[in-house]
Amino acid sequence: MARKFTENKLVIASHNPGKVREISALLAPFEVEVISAGALGLPEPEETGMTFLENAEMKARASAAGANLPALADDSGLVAPALNGAPGIYSARWAGPDKNFDRAMDRVKKELGAGDPAAHFTAALALAWPDGHVERFEGKVHGRLAWPKRGDQGFGYDPIFIPDGYDITFGEMDPGHKHTISHRANAFKQLINACF
């Protein structure tokens, strides 16, 4: 049985204003005041985990301890089983410091070659309390990789990912619709059902 969130303030363990806004909107029905770790002057911990869940947990714990408030963190990426899970937790890093996902997508194409294009996006969420308790959730959306890149919606690897049951990429999908089927949506659904 997951611990319920009964507080009225929640730190989002992120310095990305877009992410903080998005999470804020998702939690609006629960009357939670959302504060970003950046606004509190908390440092961004290094992502040294082995899995998405470990990374999310590390970030959530660091913010909960630093702010003495419950904190929510996420970590996500693209997973290609034919590439032994790559790019995985390093999905963002493969785009380089200039966040060049065009290059990262080309690299995935080169490495995959004629390999199985099955892939999924994974999103991990961790909600940590200052007393050390943590709840963790992982959402996925399965699909396949396809080239050429298609669409200018979304971000990251979206232009090469076609979710199962569709014939368009995440890059071509209306963001409002993507948000109903995405890995992140799935993880948030689990979090909300369990803790809110």
Place this chain on the structure above:
Amino acid sequence: MARKFTENKLVIASHNPGKVREISALLAPFEVEVISAGALGLPEPEETGMTFLENAEMKARASAAGANLPALADDSGLVAPALNGAPGIYSARWAGPDKNFDRAMDRVKKELGAGDPAAHFTAALALAWPDGHVERFEGKVHGRLAWPKRGDQGFGYDPIFIPDGYDITFGEMDPGHKHTISHRANAFKQLINACF
């Protein structure tokens, strides 16, 4: 059609004497003089690849260029699909600078929890020529993760890996037998068939 290896000297892109001896033995039938990158004073390149094959290729290319001779490199690790491919290309790194695989195996257990224990070892080999040509091979052995750790043969994650068709771990298996069914054996078989 893979390029054949017709030279009589081959650099092993490794500073690990055990690995150089093992590869030397495997290639003995082909009358190849094996030289280690360490003995040539070549630096060990950083493993910055996204996949085992990329890492092997980077190392082989660096040694081939540095020595102006063909060079062979490998990269390998444990892949758990339920962990989105972790520990993957970071298998060695999770054991830390003190190579504490006990701790790494405990961490895999904690993260896997009640998740699917299916896993595989992957070994990548890259053979690079000074002119830039590269041949790449990937071998796998499928199985499952099981605790407690069993056996003191082998190394790394061997004590928690039971290959398909067996009821003992790689850690309990006679090394001579393991070498006939392992991921590395499979990759070498492909290399030898294609290039020797």
